Amino acid sequence: MKYQSFSIKYQVSGIKFLFLLLATCYLFLFVSCHKEVPIPAYIHIDNINLTVNPNGTQGSNTQKIVDSWIDLDGTSIGAFEMPFTIPALYSGQHTITIFPGIKDNGMNETRVEYPFYSTYTQTVILTQGNILKINPTVTYAASTNFSFIQDFESGSGKYWLNDTSKSISDTSMQIVTGSVVAYGNQCGGVVLKTVNSIYAGSTYAKYHLQSTPPIYLEMDYNCNTPFSVGVNAYDGTTATSTYLGQQIVMTLRPTTGWNKIYVNLSSAVIGLNSAAYSIYFTMQCINPPSYFYLDNVKLIY
Numbered sequence: 001m002k003y004q005s006f007s008i009k010y011q012v013s014g015i016k017f018l019f020l021l022l023a024t025c026y027l028f029l030f031v032s033c034h035k036e037v038p039i040p041a042y043i044h045i046d047n048i049n050l051t052v053n054p055n056g057t058q059g060s061n062t063q064k065i066v067d068s069w070i071d072l073d074g075t076s077i078g079a080f081e082m083p084f085t086i087p088a089l090y091s092g093q094h095t096i097t098i099f100p101g102i103k104d105n106g107m108n109e110t111r112v113e114y115p116f117y118s119t120y121t122q123t124v125i126l127t128q129g130n131i132l133k134i135n136p137t138v139t140y141a142a143s144t145n146f147s148f149i150q151d152f153e154s155g156s157g158k159y160w161l162n163d164t165s166k167s168i169s170d171t172s173m174q175i176v177t178g179s180v181v182a183y184g185n186q187c188g189g190v191v192l193k194t195v196n197s198i199y200a201g202s203t204y205a206k207y208h209l210q211s212t213p214p215i216y217l218e219m220d221y222n223c224n225t226p227f228s229v230g231v232n233a234y235d236g237t238t239a240t241s242t243y244l245g246q247q248i249v250m251t252l253r254p255t256t257g258w259n260k261i262y263v264n265l266s267s268a269v270i271g272l273n274s275a276a277y278s279i280y281f282t283m284q285c286i287n288p289p290s291y292f293y294l295d296n297v298k299l300i301y
Contacts, residue, residue: 041128045134048100050063052140073094096134098119102262116214151183184295192285194288213264213266215301217263217265219296220295225283225287226252227281228250229248230249231249231269233247236275279297
């Protein structure tokens with residue numbers, strides 16, 4: 001009987017608790033419904049455009065800016081993949097600053113503000129309930145250094161000779177024309193037609209690069225077979241410079257057309273700690289013909 005008595009008391013206590021909980025929730029909802037909910041303004045951005053100087057010293061304006069990192073009056077309100085419409089609990093005049101964002105090494109998991117693009121700043125009027133559409137345009141930052149720019153449009157083949165890996169390479173990069181070209185009239189291309197044949201080549205010139213990040217290789221590419229990108233290290237910039245080593249930075253997957261990528265070379269360059277570097281590409285034929293095409297290649301720091 002004691003056990004039964006305890007059970008009955010517990011059930012009654014539980015009913016009282018449930019009633020109290022429901023009453024509390026009802027009161028909370030009643031009070032909440034009578035509070036004035038703030039109405040946000042909205043900010044909409046479809047994309048960010050890139051402009052380059054007209055004298056050709058910055059190369060083409062191809063870009064793959066995917067994110068906007070946004071500050072409002074100097075306070076960060078987040079990073080957003082474009083296109084987007086976001087609420088902002090602000091009204092009146094404000095200063096919005098937009099930092100262009102990319103996928104570092106083309107990876108979704110590594111979204112970063114790209115250090116070589118300028119920020120975009122605009123004074124805006126935010127109105128509750130209204131959508132403000134912003135059309136940002138950025139440039140390369142004034143501090144950007146271009147070690148080389150390669151658009152393959154004129155006399156470009158000399159930059160892509162087989163170098164330290166000549167002994168294992170079955171072919172060389174060629175200047176390509178025709179329908180495969182997406183930018184201008186020419187691009188660089190490697191086509192392997194025999195299973196297990198190999199391309200391994202690097203830039204003809206060697207480049208001094210700073211020993212601190214950021215260091216990036218920008219390029220447009222199109223491939224049906226994975227190919228790798230890396231750096232060769234030397235003790236100097238002359239033809240007799242001693243070869244010190246090589247580091248592969250990443251392997252790019254096949255595409256369904258042309259793609260833009262920002263390859264972060266910083267860790268490779270810092271790790272090799274050399275006087276000069278060339279950019280290295282390699283691919284092995286899997287299912288003939290295996291190919292990759294390059295255009296608008298920029299080594300910048």
